[in-house]
Amino acid sequence: MTVQGLFSGRANAAAQISAVPRVAIVGRGFSGMMTAIALMKTVRTPFHLQLFDPNSSVSGGQALASARASTILNTRVRDLSVAVGDSDDFNDWLCSNAAFRAAVPAAIPGFRQIFVPKEIFSDYVYQRFSEALAARRDITVQVCNDPVVAIRRSHGNRFLLESANPANPLFDTVILATGYGLSDPHAEEPDVSPIRAQRLVARPHAVLLGSGIRVVDQLLQLRDSGYAGQVTIISRHGFLPQSHTPNSADPVFPAEALPEGLPDIMRFIRQACREAEEQGRSWQSVMNGLRKHARSLWRSLPARDKHQFNRHLRAIYDSHRNRLPEAMHLRLQRELAEGRTVLRRGRAGRRGLSGLFFTPAGSSAEEVLHAERIIDCRCQAPDLSAPLMQSLFSAGLAMPDELSLGLAVTARGEPFLEDGSTVAGLFAVGPLGLGSLPDIDLVPEIVSQAYAAAERIGECFYPQVKAV
Template sequence: MTVLGLFADRSAAAASSSKPEIAIVGRGFSGIMMAIALMKSMRGSFHLTMYDPHPSISGGQAFSAAQRCEILNSRVRDLSVAAGQPDDFNDWLCANDEFRTAVPAAIPGFRQIFVPKGIFSDYVHQRFSEALARRSDITVRFSHEQVTGLRKLASGRFSLVRDGGHDACDIVILATGFGVHPRDLEVSDEERPLMRTRRLVDPRHAVLLGSGIRVVDQLFQMRDNGYAGKVTLVSRHGFLPQAHTQLAAAPSFPVDPMPQGLRRIVRFVRQACAEAEAKGQSWQSAMNGLRRRARSLWQSLSAQEKRQFNRHLRAIYDSHRNRLPAAVHARLQQELAEGRTVLRRGRAGRRLPEGIMVRWAGQHAEELLRADQVIECRCSAPDLGTPLLRSLFAGGLAEPDELELGIAVSPTGEVLSPCARTPNLFAIGPLGLGSLPDIDLVPEIVTQTYAAARLIATGKRLALKAG
């Protein structure tokens, strides 16, 4: 039985109206992690409702669409979901007899290795189940309805609009994350049978859209499943993920004050990478050190410089921060060197039965790239036009960040309105990417969820005492 089935019935009967009502919108990794943090941080009882139209706890866009064999790009040492216990995931793996047998070379510890997404998903779900099992004082409900709106009531509570009606709650946590946009790849029902037949009979050429971690996962999934045809990677900027070092690179970065201005900062970072390599370290060490200062750097930039970074430098930065395990990177380089896979810069356009329209870099007109298969592998910013986010903006509860990559948030996930922070409204994970660089990565999400949970726990205790 799934986690959802085990705990869906623990609910309303034992409820007490004095308990705070907390709503988490989203049951992907950010939502599950937020629930774990709440259950560990809040001493008092509460009601928790988790909303997501997906019928089960999925692990989010990054994991639900992934094969269990796909490798995470973060080491085990960085993936603990337990606050103050950095070795929790490693300890969980060490206690897993099946995993210990499959990976004997890493025994007695697995801190430096990279593991499949399915293994990490199992770990997260087990920790969620354990945290819930220990909190018999709370009630949990799972709703499969889509949340379409949110408004603040005169009482200070929220009215959450869902497909089947309204729910009142004290605290709302948005954990909807972000994912791929399938709409550009839609084909008509009449075309689908023809496409399926053509792929099975003559799978000569596949096009993958994107150049990040997901496109590499998809490429090797296809190869491992026996696909031997040509693959074209179509990417707007054309930067593939760089490699991790064999062993974890300790953060190293100059202690000198950072210069002002985007151009000077870029030169400073390049120099720091060069100096690290000259000292026998690696540019990865410098990038790991830079990430510790990324948020303060981001906040020091003007709105114009942030737009310039997003337009010209973000793809380069992402290719260096979202790195591949060394073995996977070597396999990718071999794939490209042999010519079985090619990387081309261009903007993907309309999807046609015979392929996809692409405007290649340096050209003004689109041309047809013929393909038997086109697969979307790009990540995208949250859609600010969804009914839920539109309701937040219309009600003055939130505002887009400066780049409109998501909504404006504080480091602890508090949603920022045009005037101030909106009390008891949080946005966790990638929704805040425009405000907080790297908040789409697992370690940063874990840190943020516990910070938000502590804030909620402290605030609610004060509110109850005052009442």
């Protein structure tokens, strides 16, 4: 089935089906599409799937669909497979694409080590979704563009999703895949006349807010579009992404038992990085190896240490975890060395008639950065005050994690409550669980979690469908 199959009569007829389990996925970014693929490949009984998202088109993820998303993804092809147990699936898909092979001949016979444009990965994800749907004639899929504002328990332990459509049916299973919110793409310019702003700025000057990969993407996109003005990057902690190695760094990590306590763990990791470089490896290989231990380390930390990590260390950890392709990092370093781009550490405040109010780190004095354009590239945590989240909390269906970064979830995405119990039929897949599961914003971890959730859903559905 093709992409258009989602909107076919087959999908529209699904509203009449009540004899099979009904599954709702809230969000059609990468987490949502990946969960849909996992369900279709794992749950071997008929079901109806409804995808809720206010965006009118299916995409490969918020980070992929955004205008400020990476032109080149920062993860190698070998780590982007959506097929569990087959790390070569994306590489095989690229190898079967004649146009791509012709455009990147130097990588033949394989592309596992390269970085690809976001559009390529999005096409791959959506084709795998379409193929999975085409292979399941016993599944119906429906798309709803109304935003979900609340989720409530109804009779028979089913869920009611409240949206602009009052006729929404009840669902047996609901999967939240809303990711982590991005700033409003329509709020990049201050609410003043751009002509007035340009008159008050002596020379072309753009201010970028953020410290992650998105801010580097935006900088390079500005340059590639011909922008020659000064650029200032405002970063709360003053860190920017580090570089990947030219070739993939195989994960390594010391075999001895890890210490307890955040300060000792940090010293242990720094020492492991120094030893790796002395032995001819790279610190990147240690960071890659750390991922296998991240969850157990996180669980072992007391709440006090988790808060301390989030306040003081997460920024530097993310700058070493979410790395740039080497070519992009070299361009960034050249920008900084030549002074065309300046990195300033501090807090961004309100916007004025001609720029941005800014408080430098270590100072209480506010200054104005005059600029004709201000672009917010920061990635925001989920808004726990949003009506959808508040409906979950008030109904006792979920609770915030210890850091209030999102929902408290298990490894397979089941929200858990104060007493450790979980709510049957409710899942949160992807970055919504970042406060509970470090690195759940990375593709391999989202793929694993999506399949784990799908397996659990299949276990719950089988006796129900058998009875029907």
